Amino acid sequence: MDLEPPKWRKLGPISIPPYRSTLFQTVLIGFICFLVVGMFNVMASLGGAGQVDATTADNSNTVLYALFAVIALVSGPICNYLGPKVTLAFGGVGYALYAASFWCYNHTANDGFVLFGGAACGIAAALFWTAEGTILMSYPTEDQKGSYIALFWAIWSMGAVVGSIIPTVDNWNGNDSGTVRDGTYIALFILMMCGSFFALFLVRPSQVIRDDGTKVFLTQSSSLITELRNLPKALTREPFIILFFPYSFCGLWYIPYQSNDYNSYFFNVRSRGFNSIWYNLATLVGASLFGLALDIKKFSRRTRAIAGWVFMFVVLNAILIAGVFPFKESDRNVAYDVMDIMENRSRAYVALYFFYGLLDGLWYCYAYWIMGCLSNDPLVLSLYAAFYKVFGAAGASIVFNLDAQKKPYADMFGSYWGLTAGSLVILLPLVLMRVTNHTSQIAAESGTTDGIAMRAYGADTKKVGIEIKET
Numbered sequence: 001m002d003l004e005p006p007k008w009r010k011l012g013p014i015s016i017p018p019y020r021s022t023l024f025q026t027v028l029i030g031f032i033c034f035l036v037v038g039m040f041n042v043m044a045s046l047g048g049a050g051q052v053d054a055t056t057a058d059n060s061n062t063v064l065y066a067l068f069a070v071i072a073l074v075s076g077p078i079c080n081y082l083g084p085k086v087t088l089a090f091g092g093v094g095y096a097l098y099a100a101s102f103w104c105y106n107h108t109a110n111d112g113f114v115l116f117g118g119a120a121c122g123i124a125a126a127l128f129w130t131a132e133g134t135i136l137m138s139y140p141t142e143d144q145k146g147s148y149i150a151l152f153w154a155i156w157s158m159g160a161v162v163g164s165i166i167p168t169v170d171n172w173n174g175n176d177s178g179t180v181r182d183g184t185y186i187a188l189f190i191l192m193m194c195g196s197f198f199a200l201f202l203v204r205p206s207q208v209i210r211d212d213g214t215k216v217f218l219t220q221s222s223s224l225i226t227e228l229r230n231l232p233k234a235l236t237r238e239p240f241i242i243l244f245f246p247y248s249f250c251g252l253w254y255i256p257y258q259s260n261d262y263n264s265y266f267f268n269v270r271s272r273g274f275n276s277i278w279y280n281l282a283t284l285v286g287a288s289l290f291g292l293a294l295d296i297k298k299f300s301r302r303t304r305a306i307a308g309w310v311f312m313f314v315v316l317n318a319i320l321i322a323g324v325f326p327f328k329e330s331d332r333n334v335a336y337d338v339m340d341i342m343e344n345r346s347r348a349y350v351a352l353y354f355f356y357g358l359l360d361g362l363w364y365c366y367a368y369w370i371m372g373c374l375s376n377d378p379l380v381l382s383l384y385a386a387f388y389k390v391f392g393a394a395g396a397s398i399v400f401n402l403d404a405q406k407k408p409y410a411d412m413f414g415s416y417w418g419l420t421a422g423s424l425v426i427l428l429p430l431v432l433m434r435v436t437n438h439t440s441q442i443a444a445e446s447g448t449t450d451g452i453a454m455r456a457y458g459a460d461t462k463k464v465g466i467e468i469k470e471t
Helices: 022-046 055-071 075-082 084-108 111-138 142-163 165-170 182-201 224-237 239-249 254-266 269-294 301-328 344-374 378-404 409-434 451-467
Strands: 009-011 014-016
Touching (some): 022 084, 022 111, 022 142, 022 165, 055 111, 055 254, 055 378, 075 084, 084 182, 142 165, 224 239, 254 269, 254 301, 254 409, 269 301, 301 409
Antiparallel strands (some): 009 014
16 A cells, blocks of 8 residues: 655755655665765775785785675675665675775785775675665666666765865875875775764665655565576577677776876875876766766667767777877886876876776766666666676776786786777677667566666666666
């Protein structure tokens, strides 16, 4: 039986949604991710997690992404047992341990604790995004899903932009190429713990009432065996999806080169913080604007898909051609006379880092928009997104290990360019042959969505969730 939805309250000229409403709870979840994942992205964009030598961070991230890829496959039943509120709170603690490990490393150079922090963060991240995805898919009504996911994504992604101000201000008087100060790690640690604490204020899903008066049915995870049985179904429905796997594998390949081998190599410590503000802002702007462009109704969806691919290919190669010039000046075995943002010579390098961030946003946006064009079945879409996340995490684990082994910058930059450009070429037949102007609406075959569904939507539709819809 439908219930009367809770009424909005007036606070002067402002109308505030009720605490138990789906809108308020979605905003709260976005704010939790703002504090937790947003601060993690701050550390990632600093280069070497803020250390002058990225080796320790590389090793930690290798463990992090490897565990993320594995735990993501089994985190659904764990979330079912603990509940999304407790799972989110636990996940926030794991992220905070990652920041704390580098705070400790500043004083003890304890590699073991940093590796433990990476492992804790990898496990926590898989659980965190499972819980987030459970709530985000279950709370809004069908016609609200796109806007709610977009709202959530906009809130949490601003965390990295705002959070990047912390290392910039804290290290503003540091003109060397050293490590960020303790204050940066302490502030990020506290904010991550605050996010974990605020997760405890989420309302139980059974107490949330949608705008149409219906109660929330919390999406449940199935067993790992059931999830694995669903994989052939997705491949059978769309065999061309295998052409998407290389694109997925490259989804996080850029991180060590851009942050460690570029930002950390060319800039002093305060400039790295300043650059991260613009990098994360570019990621936000790039994904938002590209997503809007891909949804322009004036052109057919097939035309938009092809135009989007051409745009991606041109922009990717243009940015990386520009990256060749600073790459020629870099040598892993030769220390660079680091630049400061106040120097005129740094302007082009700062601009390039901005465009690296833009490319990151475009990559994710196009990935999820293409997946949304292939099916309207939530189960199939969730499996596609799971492929993207697991393959991306596996690729990230490999490339961080390569950076930890001190592979030449030529190898790092060359693999980045070659894999991303090559994966776009491999993706083209799928775009040309499988993206049509209309996708038939397919009813879900069961009343629940499997665990991979929750992890897939939670893990990355934060980037471009609004694009996953029929247009």
